Amino acid sequence: MARTQTQKALRKAERSGKWCSEQSRRVNGDYGALSQHVRLMPTKQEKLQKVKHKKQIIQDGGASFYFFQCVRKSA
Numbered sequence: 001m002a003r004t005q006t007q008k009a010l011r012k013a014e015r016s017g018k019w020c021s022e023q024s025r026r027v028n029g030d031y032g033a034l035s036q037h038v039r040l041m042p043t044k045q046e047k048l049q050k051v052k053h054k055k056q057i058i059q060d061g062g063a064s065f066y067f068f069q070c071v072r073k074s075a
Contacts, residue, residue, distance in 0.1 A: 003011075006022045013020040042050070 009020050009022045
């Protein structure tokens with residue numbers, strides 16, 4: 001495969017010990033580190049988990065309420 005102009009410039013600068021503008025370019029790894037990607041839609045697995053847990057709550061009979069009566073003793 002033929003070398004690109006960028007590759008040639010980088011190798012030439014490396015041999016001569018000089019700096020070239022191509023050296024300041026970012027590579028794919030740099031962009032990966034900067035990525036702030038956040039998944040907006042839930043994955044299929046997350047959707048299935050949500051459905052599964054909803055079904056469990058319904059089978060449980062819903063919310064349960066407990067009432068406690070406070071009894072005070074008079075001195």
